[in-house]
Structure formats: C-alpha cells, structure tokens
Amino acid sequence: MTAQGYELAVDVRGLRKRYGDLTALDGIDLGIRRGEVFGLLGPNGAGKSTTVEILQGNRDRDAxxxxxxxxxxxxxTRAWRSRVGIVWQDESAPAELTVRETVRHFARYYPRPRDPEEVIGLVGLEAxxxxxxxxxSGGQRRRLDVALGVIGGPDLLLLDEPTTGFDPAARRRFWSLIxxxxxxxxxxxxxxxxxxxxxxxxxxxxxxARGRIVAEGEPGALRERYGTEATVAWTEPDGSPRALRTGTPARAVSELARRFGGEMPGLTVTRPTLEDVYLRLTGQSQEDAR
Structure with a gap:
C-alpha cells in the first residue's frame, strides 16, 4: 500500500474480478478519505455492487x-466487521418482528451501538x-434497512442504492441523516x-463504466472538465426560438446584447448538469466522452 493509504479509510489498487467470461472489474483504483462521502456512479453491470461487496468482505477478488x-x-476479524455498516439493495428483516424489536435485536451484535430509539427516529419510523x-410499505422497509446499517455506529458505511423506493420526503430525510x-x-x-x-x-x-473508472473528482470539477458547453437560448424578434451550444456563453450573451441593443426576449443560459456529464462519460449520450 502507498504511504497515503494510512490517511485513507479505503485504499484500492488494481482491483480485478471476473465471473466466467465477464470482466466485472478491470483494474479499479480508489482512495477514499476518512470522513468523506464518496459516490460510485455507473449503469447497471458497471461493477459498483461488486466493488462494494469486496470492500465489505463478502466477495473475493481475483487480483x-x-x-x-x-x-x-x-x-x-469480527472486531473489524463491527466497524463497517452496510445497506444492500435487497436487504430485508424478519417479517414477524416489529421495527423496534428488530433494531434492538441488531444492536446487540455490536460492542458500541447507537441508541435504537434514536436510530428509529433518524430514519423517520417513529410512528x-x-x-x-x-x-x-416498501419505502418503510427500506428505511428500516438503513436503520440496521447504522445501528452499530460504524466508522465506514456502505450504501448500495439506499433510497430505492423512497418518496421525495423520505429521500430528503435520508439526505439529512447522511x-x-x-x-x-x-x-x-x-x-x-x-x-x-x-x-x-x-x-x-x-x-x-465497463469495470473501469472513467472519471473521478468533485461534482463541480467534473462538470467543469467534461461538460464545458453551455446552451444559450433566446427568442428572435419574429418570435422564433433559437439556441446555441458554446464553450463561451458570456461572449455569446454579449454578442446577442449588442445585436438586440439591450433586452433579449426569452434569454436563458443552461450549463451542463452532473447528469449530462454522467451520460457522456458512460456512453449513454450522443456525444463521446472527452
């Protein structure tokens, strides 16, 4: 491991995993800092869940x-596992137990658990x-899964699609918890x-994408690097809409202002979103990743 690894919660170098002829991970490198919220994004089959399973110790790696x-x-070791919480996509607790019974039961597995009543409140299941x-409901069961992931007071929390089935209010509450x-x-x-x-x-x-990391960084930095073109839209005097994609939107607006001699009807400037960048990087847009 690198010297930097001592400052990292997760340090991964050259991670590889195959399932028969399918290469799930093809040389993943990751460095996740302690106390950081780190996102793994990618289409289905990209290798995200396999990576999380290896980090948690539930799947062997090939290299x-x-x-x-x-x-x-x-x-x-058992002591190490007590420091890692995880919320899987398809986790489900015993159907006959109550929420309180389940959270209290799981708390007994850990040496220093959080207070069960506090955790039930954090995920919005008091009622x-x-x-x-x-x-x-499905969304309420998902919130219970999150409660079971955090009840041990983990140093590292692995969340695999945790808000699937959440309504908008529950999702916002989950964000507050994170x-x-x-x-x-x-x-x-x-x-x-x-x-x-x-x-x-x-x-x-x-x-x-395809078992490799194609981009890494802060969301704003990725938008800046891979989503350089903005869309400037306006309405011509005859009422027809116009739009221009440009890497210099301020210059385009200045030129339009000179042409219109002041106010420009329907002027909007739309910069690339993280979704635009994601689709480009994963090859799901019409433009090639850059």
Missing part, C-alpha cells in the same frame, strides 16, 4: 490490493416502531442512480 479501515476485508415489518453521520466523522460510500442525490451528498465521486 489487486484492498485496505479498508487499515485491514484487508478478505481476512476481516411505525411497533408495527410488524410485514405491514410496512449529512449528520458525515459530520460525526463516518466515512460513507454511496452507490446511486439518482444524480441529484449524488450532487447533494457526495464530496467526491467516481464514474464506473
């Missing part, structure tokens, strides 16, 4: 070096605390298909 909280997950799990955990020093690795969620939460992110 590469991996250090998570200073240890190799492949040789993880359902005495309801059986089988009576919960910010609270990050403020407390928890390192968080988040995979998500919601680009708005990534932009709202992560300090840095990596875009994964």
């Amino acid at each position: 590469g070096e991996v250090s998570v909280l200073g240890s190799d997950p492949a040789a993880a 359902k605390a005495d309801s059986r799990i089988k009576a919960l 910010r609270t955990l990050a403020d407390e020093g928890t390192t968080i690795v988040l995979t998500t298909h919601y680009l708005e969620e990534a932009e709202a939460l992560v300090h840095r992110l990596a875009v994964v």
